[in-house]
Amino acid sequence: MNHRIAVIDFETTGISPDQGDRATEVAIVLTEGDRVVDRFHSLMNAGVRIPAFITQLTGITNAMVQAAPAAAQVMRDAARFVGDAPMVAHNAAFDRRYWRAELARCGLPAAQPFACTVLLSRRLYPDAPNHKLGTLVDWFDLPRTGAAHRALADAEMAAALLGRIRHDLMLRHGVTSPDHALLCALQACSKTALPKFWQTRATSRAAALASG
């Protein structure tokens, strides 16, 4: 049985929700094993202006978000879409902060554990030129599914990178179970980056493998 994992990416007005920055777009790619089984994507109107350099970076304009659904509605839908699936993001510390901040504005909990493909790739691919998402996608010749710095394209690329990590862990460990390979990958994270949820799953899965 494969775990469902929600790979998320936010586009935002800046880098710090504590300083008033808000999300402008969210995309979530739901994976099961090697397959993408569902997608969620929406621009969102948080009622704030987008700095010019952000528009230059992402292509997301004030007019685009003004025509989008209210941020609260989008986040309620996103939370319903994710459910209790564990989440993965490229530089998860960033997306986790926005996930928690935007859901908190709606009065909703954000209990999902997060794992980080930056931390994983730093451990697994020390020879990579750097660990930016676009660099790793090019380095591994993974497909670019759209414009970089748009939420859906970045979430799809992060999901593809996660698939590559899973693949490499399977080869390195000689284990045919995708679950086990993924758990090994997550264990490659530092202890502080490895949520309790995964430690529990890893322990039970390892015990099941050991018992044959």
Added chain:
DNA sequence: TGCCAGGCCCTCTTTAGGGCCTT
């Protein structure tokens, strides 16, 4: 207009500092 953060990792470290990564 220009500025802002946080978590992780590495090392010339641990009583710290700097780089990376995200927008």
